[in-house]
Amino acid sequence: MVTLAEVAKHAGVSASTVSYVLSGKRTISGVTKQRVERSVQELGYHPNAGARALASSRSNIIALMMPLRTDMYVPVMMEIAVGVATHAREHGFDVLMLTGEEGPEAVRRVVGSGLADAIILMDVELDDARLPLLKESGRPAVLIGLPAQTAGFTCVDLDFAEAGALCAEHLGQLGHRQIAVIGEAPAVYERRTGFAERTLVGLRARAHTLGLSVLHRPCEGSYAALAGALGQIFAERPDITGFVVQNEQALEPLLGLLRQNRRAVPEDISVVALCPEQVALQGSVRLTSVTIPAREMARRAVERLVAKINGADGDEVVLLPPELVVRASSGQAPAGN
Incomplete structure (x- = not known):
């Protein structure tokens, strides 16, 4: 293991100068600082975490x-x-x-x-x-x-509230009037988890402004749970043509169940997701989505x-x-x- 003394010898400076460069506790000339940093890099020196913590009163x-x-x-x-x-x-x-x-x-x-x-x-x-x-x-x-x-x-x-609003606005601009939201698992809403609550608030507010009807159903995300939720949604609102999904695990089961019900995407049903980009791109249908950054x-x-x-x-x-x-x-x- 490379020592601080070896770094100092390699850079042609004192051990204290190396310590000051690493800790930033004193101002060191630019030329000297560059020599020390070059030696640290070339030798592969890593300060001892324990010693560093004692010296700085930090654990890093x-x-x-x-x-x-x-x-x-x-x-x-x-x-x-x-x-x-x-x-x-x-x-x-x-x-x-x-x-x-x-x-x-x-x-x-x-x-x-x-x-x-x-x-x-x-x-x-x-x-x-x-x-x-x-x-x-x-x-x-x-x-x-x-x-x-x-x-x-x-x-x-x-900004999850605005993300929800964008989903409602997109579907509204495409002429959809009845929207279903496939949400996170029920426990997420029971805990009042911030991102899920804010998405729903933003979506509902924009939908109200646009005159859209919204039905929200939390869902565990499994195939069986989604099949039950989807059956209830179409039983209650048979005219629904737009889905917003904030549940990554539910996306592929939803697309499969829609195919089984002979509802084509996007000809019969439009789907908008809030999910990572790779999830939106890797499914059986490339999903319109708001990316989670x-x-x-x-x-x-x-x-x-x-x-x-x-x-x-x-x-x-x-x-x-x-x-x-x-x-x-x-x-x-x-x-x-």
Whole structure:
């Protein structure tokens, strides 16, 4: 393993100069800094994490609280997690993942242990029980998601309310008057998870403005659950011609069931999804969709967290503007509807 002394000898400077360049605690001339950084890179030097923590009173670790629930689409969660880990490393931080459904207890453990310099929270609920403890701790934190009250927190999220509105507007412009929303699993709404609630609020508001009728049905996403939900939807509203789906697991079963019912997409039924781009492109029909920008949300969250760790003041809400991409699954409403 390469030592700090070896880096100093290679760069032709003192060990203390190398330490100052790495820690940023003193101003070093540009030429000297470049020599040290070149030696660090050429020798493959990695500062000892324990020594670095003792010297700086930091662990250089970010805790990522990401409950992995059976009612959530795990690939999206993991894509965000990978994005957080990747961008954290670019800033010299490692990531400690907490995947249990522990709620406030997990916040207590992280804060009490001193293992992490800062925290990123995911799966944010409108009335999230973790937030009072997080605010009391004074630990730098960023939420990927929006609670009902954002004062005192820095939040990064897709503008899900506008995403829902775009879906309703797209179908309305195509002449669809009766819309069904295939939502997340019932437990997601029971927890009042922010992204699902906000999507529905935005969609309903825009649909009301456009004079569209909306029927919302939460769904587990399995083939059997979706078959039951679809049967109920058409029994209640046989004139429905447009579907908005905010449940990645339900997309392919929905397309299959529509084919079985001899309802062609998009000639008879239009489908619009809120999902990752790869999901929209890999199905049996290329889906019109609003993309979930997982990596971009992760990048923005890490950047704001690092700024807070380094002393930046103030909190903010960053909402990424949604974009609806039209593909093969949406078209003009059938004549007579």
